[in-house]
Amino acid sequence: MQLGSPTLQPGPGEFGSPYPAFESKASCSQCGVRGLCMPQGLSDDDLTRLDELIGAPRRIERGRSLFRVGDRFSALYIVKSGFFKTDLVVEDGRNQVTGFQMAGEMLGLDGISGEVHTCNAVALEDSQICLLPFTRLVALAAHIDGLQQHLHKLMSREIVRDQGVMMLLNTRRAEERVASFLLNLSQRFAARGYSPYEFHLRMTREEIGSYLGLTWETVSRIFSCFQESGLIEVQHKHIRILNASGLRRIPLKKPVAQAA
């Protein structure tokens, strides 16, 4: 199989590289994003069993779907490299982005409850995916305590994350939403060894807007506004954060008022 990435290094780590993952065969024990997606304290033995479970990573080209609404649920997925969005189509034809996933993050949890996926997962750039057949995963987890726990925590984390988004949408104005969005991305890039201050957006303004409950015009305007305020520098999809703490204290609505 031929490599899509210009730089790919063999070593089991170098976390800072854009493509830390291995090629020919998935190997959790040597995977660059292991620290993000899998529990720490697994024995070599357990890791081997996990490797067997996962098999070779699947490639998904930019624009292709990993799964779609209505697809039968059979596995969870971990982004090994690349970038995804999840979205769903609302009656009137518009579609609503429900999240963005980067390396080490999980996809497919929505499918467990009804045995069918309730959203689409679309690659925003050429990506690689590790596939975790769910029933086998659960069976394995029943024997490996750490894995069991980890699975529960992943699901719970997703719930907490969603509630954070709900709060963002309910209580924050447009500027705050965009600021939070940028800071969130920044922090996630940092956790992966990339610069927290400079990165490329993989999604369009429209996708950001959809995710944040805004129109793309508003997103664009706010980017410009942040740039004028010297908070960030934007050029197309390239973002540089100049004043992170400034972004963090975008005013709420009025300077601040009463308490409950």
Add this chain to the structure above:
Amino acid sequence: MQLGSPTLQPGPGEFGSPYPAFESKASCSQCGVRGLCMPQGLSDDDLTRLDELIGAPRRIERGRSLFRVGDRFSALYIVKSGFFKTDLVVEDGRNQVTGFQMAGEMLGLDGISGEVHTCNAVALEDSQICLLPFTRLVALAAHIDGLQQHLHKLMSREIVRDQGVMMLLNTRRAEERVASFLLNLSQRFAARGYSPYEFHLRMTREEIGSYLGLTWETVSRIFSCFQESGLIEVQHKHIRILNASGLRRIPLKKPVAQAA
């Protein structure tokens, strides 16, 4: 998924009564809300073990908290009777309602990921709670396949539900949010054997507004407006739904426009 069914047989504890639950000792095998919170195919043996795990239900008076932000997570909870809200306090003092839970619904999933609760759970009326010590529950689930699955599905359902709320907040206008809210309550009451057309709100306009991302004035106005349109009848907290399908087709923004 049994949650959608409008008719649910009474079982041992007259389901239509406001306090369908048993008293002295929790007993899943005899609990009125069993069909809602626990898996179907459990053997008598398994049910007994579950009963032991759960122990006696705990009473929570109206206004008291089941748990609070920062409390150490140790158990999941199921509402046996009564009504709860979950909320969290935002920096500026305001608080944001993240959900309402009624009989048979679960609380506490947020705490798994960080071992600490990330929201408050407050009783909106005198309630009873079944307590499921988490580590023991997980241990039991490792042996009982149906329980394991059920746990996963419950968590996944929560994720899907949250994403539905996100969508509601992102794409719907105030009227639609309120309409959806009423229809959702209606459907949940129906699933519990109550009338879907007539019920009491346990929460204030302010709590509804907080949940839906609206001010309480707006909620109140929309109730009045729905009443004038003959869709519902409101009197204080008493709601009667006169035209459910009318509520379902509240206009989106403009009659309907383009497709993606």
Add this chain to the structure above:
DNA sequence: CGCAGTTTTGATTCATCTCAATTTGTGTGG
């Protein structure tokens, strides 16, 4: 090199918030 998709920016409109006044409901103590 042109064309479609994306982005920027401007002018205007509209839904919802904010502020405010009043009414109604609820619980408490005399």
Add this chain to the structure above:
DNA sequence: CCACACAAATTGAGATGAATCAAAACTGCG
């Protein structure tokens, strides 16, 4: 049991943030 105080709800008038409509500039892909 009634009166009082406080919380909750209704309703109105005006302010405003973001959407909508519109046009132009830029990007990148075939």
